Amino acid sequence: MSTLIALGQPKIPNHEEWSRHVVNLPAQVVEQDAFPFDISRDAIDKIRHARHEGDESTHAFLRIGVRGGGCAGLQYTLDFTEEVHDDDWITLYYGEPIAMDFFSAHYLEGAQLEYIDSLHGSGFKFVNPNAERTCGCGSSFSS
Numbered sequence: 001m002s003t004l005i006a007l008g009q010p011k012i013p014n015h016e017e018w019s020r021h022v023v024n025l026p027a028q029v030v031e032q033d034a035f036p037f038d039i040s041r042d043a044i045d046k047i048r049h050a051r052h053e054g055d056e057s058t059h060a061f062l063r064i065g066v067r068g069g070g071c072a073g074l075q076y077t078l079d080f081t082e083e084v085h086d087d088d089w090i091t092l093y094y095g096e097p098i099a100m101d102f103f104s105a106h107y108l109e110g111a112q113l114e115y116i117d118s119l120h121g122s123g124f125k126f127v128n129p130n131a132e133r134t135c136g137c138g139s140s141f142s143s
Contacts, residue, residue: 065104
């Protein structure tokens, strides 16, 4: 089951107050330090910037996950969404609402999302200690 919500761009100062707004969602709301995944401050800044560009500003959560595919077997995903599912974990990460499903949390526990800006290019990078093999571009892995 999924639920559509319309949080828009929450201007909520802390996790406790935000949690009261999402109390009726089917997902499990957790504190930032209990979330199974880490996000660097640079990545949060870029997520915030992307959220406020174009149509993304109306979406409630950044969904971080994995799905089958890619040349190594599993592929990382990043999407803005308003859908929350029964098996989601949600948190407020430095003011940004984040969602991750239980399947993805299994593969991403202890991993980190970073934002890299270098002469070779810029973009989000997953640093995943659970990945046994990765593809050359870094967008897929096997575990």
